[in-house]
Amino acid sequence: MRNEELIPADEICVRYQVERQFVSSLYESGIIEIVTVQETEYIHCDHLAEFEKMMRLHKELDINLEGLEAINHLLKQIQDLQKDNVRLKNRLGLYE
Template identity: 35%
Template sequence: METDKFIRIDHFCEVYEIELSFIEELVSYELISITEQESVKCFLPDDIPHIEKMIRLYKELDINPAGIDAILLLLEKLNKKESELTELKSRLSIFLK
């Protein structure tokens, strides 16, 4: 693939004023995946909103990558439960009519 379809990690860190080690920690916790294009570490532009959320948790709430991992796991579970609840409510609506 062409490198112009990817975001260079070094450039991203510079723009968002974060350390490269933070991104490396996110990779080690498997919170993001990176690829190497022409010997440059990169990620897909679609990953930016997800990474921005983690940066906000890190910078604004001073949460380390292990905490971010736990928070994202809990949020994922919460979203799943909300979906299940919505589905159950729609099933129940048949009986309430």
């Protein structure tokens, strides 16, 4: 993992105007991943979109952490079902 792909968690808190506890809660819930390098916590740039989505849901719709966990779980299930659907369509295409 390259350092230029890592964003300091404190910088994210400042830019998005969220509390550090919110970022920690998302990490503890398994919604985002935090990498620790030399006692500094970072969020990988691949998880930034997930963080932004959860932050917007929390701020704009006032959804609590438990609701964010449920939404995240359901979104992952939808993605898995969509992948299965594509896979099955591809298999079906072989027999047509």
